[in-house]
Amino acid sequence: NAGVTQTPKFQVLKTGQSMTLQCAQDMNHEYMSWYRQDPGMGLRLIHYSVGAGITDQGEVPNGYNVSRSTTEDFPLRLLSAAPSQTSVYFCASSSNINQPQHFGDGTRLSIL
Amino acid sequence: GENVEQHPSTLSVQEGDSAVIKCTYSDSASNYFPWYKQELGKGPQLIIDIRSNVGEKKDQRIAVTLNKTAKHFSLHITETQPEDSAVYFCAASKTGNQFYFGTGTSLTVIP
Numbered sequence: 001n002a003g004v005t006q007t008p009k010f011q012v013l014k015t016g017q018s019m020t021l022q023c024a025q026d027m028n029h030e031y032m033s034w035y036r037q038d039p040g041m042g043l044r045l046i047h048y049s050v051g052a053g054i055t056d057q058g059e060v061p062n063g064y065n066v067s068r069s070t071t072e073d074f075p076l077r078l079l080s081a082a083p084s085q086t087s088v089y090f091c092a093s094s095s096n097i098n099q100p101q102h103f104g105d106g107t108r109l110s111i112l
Numbered sequence: 113g114e115n116v117e118q119h120p121s122t123l124s125v126q127e128g129d130s131a132v133i134k135c136t137y138s139d140s141a142s143n144y145f146p147w148y149k150q151e152l153g154k155g156p157q158l159i160i161d162i163r164s165n166v167g168e169k170k171d172q173r174i175a176v177t178l179n180k181t182a183k184h185f186s187l188h189i190t191e192t193q194p195e196d197s198a199v200y201f202c203a204a205s206k207t208g209n210q211f212y213f214g215t216g217t218s219l220t221v222i223p
Contacts, residue, residue: 101146
């Protein structure tokens, strides 16, 4: 079992560029979520999904889009990158919204 | 929404000593409280969790206590070892709702 796999591990973008952060899980989990981690601020929820075809906003959704076409995949899209989006992004999955979450190893994103 | 506060932000202990990290939460409906350990360059890993119908849970050198009246919960690590050095996060959630994380505690165990 690979668990939660995130790609890429590192990325540098220029302001205004777009990109997609990939997240895949092989545990047949219904609940998937995206967090950003910034120094001194812990983990903040960006978007989440309770199942294929269903997504919702978290605490800090502005500037990000998500979709959930399959149970396994939950990509995060930055439409027009801004320096404020420089962060480490983590994807997580669990069998249910109130169950222990399994995290990927993160994508370290820098916006110049 | 829920507000989770975590203290201290940094903690240094001698190897073999105990470490205690405390979190408070604001929403009395929160009923699930996990603790995560994050090593450098890795994602958070669940180390122990507790639900609101239990006051204490232990797993070898790690224990978590919950005080629902005071709305706080604590992580206790006994007989600390250098490999316990990491960042620890607490979190709180209620049924059907998202997780809210504390801001993390950087634990250093000095050999």
